[in-house]
């Protein structure tokens with residue numbers, strides 16, 4: 001009896017499927033880079049570029065509502081922090097990174113061009129600034 005049970009277990013084990021190979025990590029979805037689809041209107045094009053940059057690089061911390069998890073994760077753009085500072089200051093902080101009371105924002109130079117940084121700032125001001 002014991003032998004049969006052991007044999008059954010052995011057979012059962014022998015027949016078990018090999019451990020599943022770990023699933024390959026999903027490749028990060030490459031953001032589609034629409035080439036040359038900027039709208040004819042220059043400001044509209046810059047706005048579209050800024051929105052694209054924001055959604056790709058800034059939204060993780062600043063969030064879709066621009067509040068940065070109510071200022072716990074990143075600066076809350078709707079709280080008036082942008083109105084206090086001019087473009088040159090903010091662009092420098094975007095370019096070189098900025099550490100304040102909330103935490104540290106990484107520098108974007110080397111990741112985004114000056115034009116992309118400007119477009120992102122313009123988008124943020126137009127969309128969230130109060």
Ligand code: HEC
Nearest residue numbers: 057058061073074075090093099100101102103104105120
């Ligand atoms: C890794 C998280 C993170 C990402 C991603 C991020 N930021 Fe920030 N950002 C912060 C934090 C944190 C602060 C606020 C620092 C503080 O005040 O303590 C901040 C502050 C700012 C400020 C205000 C700076 C100031 O002088 O008060 C601007 C403007 C800004 N971010 C723009 C951007 C733009 C544009 C992007 C995308 C290109 C971006 N951020 C992406 C974390 C992030």
